[in-house]
Amino acid sequence: xxxxxxxxxxxxxxxxxYGVVTGLLVYHYVSPLCKRRALLRELSAEAAxxxxxGGDDDGGDDDGNTKTAARA
Amino acid sequence: MSAPHSSQPKRPVSERTRRHQxxxxxxxxxxxxxxxxxxxxxxxxxxxxxAYGGLAVAPADYQxxxxxxxxxxxxxxxxxxxxxxAVMAAGAAGGLIWHLKLGDxxxxxxxxxxxxxxxxxxxxxxxxxxxxxxxxxxxxxxxxSELVLLFLFFGYSAxxxxxxxxxxxxxxxxxxxxxxxxxxxxxxxxxxxWNTLHQPASVGKFGKPDIAIQMLIPLLIMFAAFKLxxxxxxxxRMRCELLISERRTKWVRALLHG
Numbered sequence: 001x002x003x004x005x006x007x008x009x010x011x012x013x014x015x016x017x018y019g020v021v022t023g024l025l026v027y028h029y030v031s032p033l034c035k036r037r038a039l040l041r042e043l044s045a046e047a048a049x050x051x052x053x054g055g056d057d058d059g060g061d062d063d064g065n066t067k068t069a070a071r072a
Numbered sequence: 073m074s075a076p077h078s079s080q081p082k083r084p085v086s087e088r089t090r091r092h093q094x095x096x097x098x099x100x101x102x103x104x105x106x107x108x109x110x111x112x113x114x115x116x117x118x119x120x121x122x123a124y125g126g127l128a129v130a131p132a133d134y135q136x137x138x139x140x141x142x143x144x145x146x147x148x149x150x151x152x153x154x155x156x157x158a159v160m161a162a163g164a165a166g167g168l169i170w171h172l173k174l175g176d177x178x179x180x181x182x183x184x185x186x187x188x189x190x191x192x193x194x195x196x197x198x199x200x201x202x203x204x205x206x207x208x209x210x211x212x213x214x215x216x217s218e219l220v221l222l223f224l225f226f227g228y229s230a231x232x233x234x235x236x237x238x239x240x241x242x243x244x245x246x247x248x249x250x251x252x253x254x255x256x257x258x259x260x261x262x263x264x265x266w267n268t269l270h271q272p273a274s275v276g277k278f279g280k281p282d283i284a285i286q287m288l289i290p291l292l293i294m295f296a297a298f299k300l301x302x303x304x305x306x307x308x309r310m311r312c313e314l315l316i317s318e319r320r321t322k323w324v325r326a327l328l329h330g
Contacts, residue, residue, distance in 0.1 A: 004128065008138035013203050017196035018123065021145040024188045025119075025301055029112060032308040039315045044328045 097173050097314045098323035104307040111304035118297035125290030133287075142200040144290055147275075148298035150193035153221060154256055156186030156302060160228065161253050164246035174310075176242040177317060179249060180232055181309035185302060187225035194218060205269050213262035214270035217255060224252040238317055 007014045126144030133140035160182035166175025197215065198208040209215065228245045235241035258265075263272045274282045275291065283291070318324050 007141070008132060010137060010139040010141075010203055013139055013199045014127075014141050017142045017199040018127075018145055020195045020199075021149055021192040024192050025305075028185050028188045028305050029301070029308065032305070032312050036308070036312050036315065039312055040328070043315065043319055043324065047325065047328050 095173075095318075095321070095323065097177070097318050098321075100174055100177075101311055101314045101318075101323075104311050108304045108307035108311075111300045111307065115297050115301035115304055118293050118300065122290050122293035122297050125293060130287045130290055131284070136204060139200060139203045142196050144294045146193060146196040146200060147291065148294045149189045149196060150218065151295065152298045152302055153186055153189035153193050153218070154259060155299070156182050156189055156306075157221060157224065157249075157252070157256060159306075160186060160225075161249045164228075164242075164249040167242050168246040168250070173314075173317060176239075176246075177310045177313040178306070179228070179246065180242070180313045181306045183225050183229045183232070185305045185309065187222060187229070189298075189302075190218060190222040190225060194222065201269075210269055212268045212270055213266035214259065214268050217259040217262050220255055221252075221259060224248070224255060227252075 005011060005015075122144060126141055130141070132138050160179045163175045163178030163182060166172040167179060168175075194215070197218075201210070202208050228249050231248055232241050232245035235244060262268060263270050275288065315324060
């Protein structure tokens with residue numbers, strides 16, 4: 001086991017490269033999951049604020065069915 | 073271009089008409105979650121098998137000793153950095169030319185994932201370069217063109233988020249992404265066009281690869297793992313991008329109230 005970890009004297013180079021790459025991959029898988037939750041909370045808060053202001057008056061694209069949406 | 077669906081019958085309500093009602097982005101938001109899980113699970117499994125094979129099973133290299141094991145994360149990261157760029161440019165082109173909302177979302181999702189692969193390739197390459205060449209960094213054609221790729225990913229993200237109006241921002245960034253495509257063949261052929269320290273590819277040439285089979289199998293498994301990972305990470309990120317760009321649509325509002 002110690003010999004395996006030693007990597008023939010290249011331990012620092014081998015393990016740090018695996019560590020850096022694995023860390024990057026894990027981060028970029030998990031971060032959008034967290035970001036999506038934060039976004040949903042933020043959008044819900046905005047929607048609640050709009051309702052409190054007495055209605056849906058922001059003039060947004062409400063039907064979600066524009067020509068581009070249909071073709072996309 | 074004329075409307076491609078104008079010849080479609082109005083009834084009965086088919087899957088296709090349903091997609092018209094809610095739009096492709098809503099559709100994509102739903103199925104992306106399922107696919108991301110499958111791709112992510114497959115990637116994790118293959119990564120563990122490939123890393124075990126590369127670190128423990130494959131024999132040491134007769135010249136580089138155990139340092140060559142960096143190959144198993146370095147080469148897939150470098151390869152996927154270029155693949156991510158190509159997918160990003162394709163998405164950006166779809167958004168720019170055909171106004172595909174999914175194209176813009178795809179391109180925006182690829183940029184950070186591609187940048188991560190590029191950083192992984194550069195850092196693992198530096199850590200391999202030190203014991204092999206005696207320096208963490210040299211201004212070699214392969215290394216320099218890969219560094220340019222990183223700046224292209226950063227440039228795309230910066231531009232896509234710099235302009236307030238999101239569609240305009242996507243279009244401006246798409247032009248940068250398409251112009252930057254010229255860097256991909258430069259990276260690929262850099263080891264042939266210039267005298268470089270970086271060794272040419274051992275796998276992927278026509279004919280027999282210049283690598284022993286026990287060394288090759290873990291590498292192929294890692295390639296597959298990184299590819300599945302890429303799709304999983306991009307799908308997760310696309311969901312965020314779609315929520316932002318579609319925040320005013322009915323389906324996002326239904327999602328929030330439901």
